[in-house]
Amino acid sequence: MTSDTGTDEVWVVGGGVIGLTSAVALAEDGHRVRVVSRDAADATTSAVAGGLCWPYRIRPYERAVAWSVRSLEVLSALARRPEETGARLVAGTLAAAAPGDDDGLSAWYEAVPGLRPARPDELPAGIAAGWRARTPLVDMPAHLHYLERRLTAAGGTLERRALSSLEEAGRIAEVVVNCSGLGARELVPDPQVHPVQGQLVVVANPGVREWFVAADGGAPDTTYLLPQPYGLVLGGTAREGAWSRKPDPAVAAAIVARCAGPFPEVAKARVLAHRVGLRPARPAVRLEAERLPGGAWCVHNYGHGGAGVTVAWGCADEVVGWVRRVLGREGRE
Numbered sequence: 001m002t003s004d005t006g007t008d009e010v011w012v013v014g015g016g017v018i019g020l021t022s023a024v025a026l027a028e029d030g031h032r033v034r035v036v037s038r039d040a041a042d043a044t045t046s047a048v049a050g051g052l053c054w055p056y057r058i059r060p061y062e063r064a065v066a067w068s069v070r071s072l073e074v075l076s077a078l079a080r081r082p083e084e085t086g087a088r089l090v091a092g093t094l095a096a097a098a099p100g101d102d103d104g105l106s107a108w109y110e111a112v113p114g115l116r117p118a119r120p121d122e123l124p125a126g127i128a129a130g131w132r133a134r135t136p137l138v139d140m141p142a143h144l145h146y147l148e149r150r151l152t153a154a155g156g157t158l159e160r161r162a163l164s165s166l167e168e169a170g171r172i173a174e175v176v177v178n179c180s181g182l183g184a185r186e187l188v189p190d191p192q193v194h195p196v197q198g199q200l201v202v203v204a205n206p207g208v209r210e211w212f213v214a215a216d217g218g219a220p221d222t223t224y225l226l227p228q229p230y231g232l233v234l235g236g237t238a239r240e241g242a243w244s245r246k247p248d249p250a251v252a253a254a255i256v257a258r259c260a261g262p263f264p265e266v267a268k269a270r271v272l273a274h275r276v277g278l279r280p281a282r283p284a285v286r287l288e289a290e291r292l293p294g295g296a297w298c299v300h301n302y303g304h305g306g307a308g309v310t311v312a313w314g315c316a317d318e319v320v321g322w323v324r325r326v327l328g329r330e331g332r333e
């Protein structure tokens with residue numbers, strides 16, 4: 001089917017983890033897909049992400065947990081081919097007491113296979129309580145390139161191009177899928193999307209084999225260690241409303257010092273890189289369809305905050321459902 005003005009392509013705006021995952025799901029559902037992205041994959045926020053599959057700083061929790069559970073399933077399957085996909089199953093510890101009913105995360109705790117309270121001898125010094133689990137940990141630069149290859153193999157295409165409005169895409173595409181992350185602030189425009197800046201430090205791994213996270217969902221400073229093939233990722237920060245992408249040396253030193261509390265061996269580890277990314281935060285993820293002023297359909301999928309890697313596959317399933325619906329192809333297999 002071809003629209004009055006354009007092609008029968010679905011345009012996915014955004015080549016981060018949300019856009020590429022949606023694009024793969026759509027292309028494998030039989031649509032002709034073009035990803036239009038201002039930035040190369042390596043220059044997106046998604047490439048900065050630590051890559052742990054665990055819901056953090058995303059709302060609403062109920063939907064986020066359902067999306068996370070779906071992604072957990074897909075990423076666990078991809079972890080059977082880590083060299084190709086960038087996904088691995090890694091054991092680790094979350095420093096936390098039991099989830100309360102009011103934090104909305106109990107459904108996630110129930111869904112993670114094998115999740116159990118940590119024994120005292122499994123906790124690093126100074127940590128009172130925690131949970132043990134084996135979850136996907138994703139090498140994001142590698143994973144983004146895997147998604148690009150998988151999209152191309154399914155017949156999709158990629159184009160580097162900055163759009164000034166969604167209508168610009170809607171004049172050509174049959175359906176536009178908006179996965180522009182923080183870019184949605186201008187592109188929609190949606191002032192509810194705002195940055196939550198995160199800084200991390202990558203060091204030569206002194207022998208840390210498991211992940212460790214102590215991160216209060218609302219705190220500006222967190223402590224986490226994520227062993228990736230390219231180095232040990234030390235985090236982190238979460239600064240509401242900060243726009244700078246420049247690493248702050250004082251913040252980096254504080255991150256290393258925090259991580260060296262429970263893991264003293266990282267204090268003297270060689271620093272390989274500093275990274276800063278802007279999480280695309282929103283009071284609630286926007287995943288819904290609307291008509292653009294020019295008449296084309298747009299499916300929005302943005303505002304995933306600190307959990308885009310964690311929810312990408314669950315959200316992509318919903319995008320496929322929306323695109324089928326707006327094209328009137330619900331019955332199609």
Ligand SMILES: Cc1cc2nc3c(=O)[nH]c(=O)nc-3n(C[C@H](O)[C@H](O)[C@H](O)COP(=O)(O)OP(=O)(O)OC[C@H]3O[C@@H](n4cnc5c(N)ncnc54)[C@H](O)[C@@H]3O)c2cc1C
Nearest residue numbers: 015016038039046050051052163181183198277308309310
């Ligand atoms: C330090 C840090 C650590 C993190 N760790 C984790 C983690 O461990 N686990 C986890 O699940 N999440 C983590 N996150 C969160 C995760 O990185 C984000 O939720 C995710 O990257 C959002 O993906 P996205 O595709 O929506 O956005 P992005 O990756 O920012 O991609 C947006 C895309 O839209 C394109 N775009 C924007 N505007 C336009 C335009 N006008 N025209 C064309 N293209 C446009 C951009 O070029 C880009 O391709 C972390 C984030 C940070 C900063």
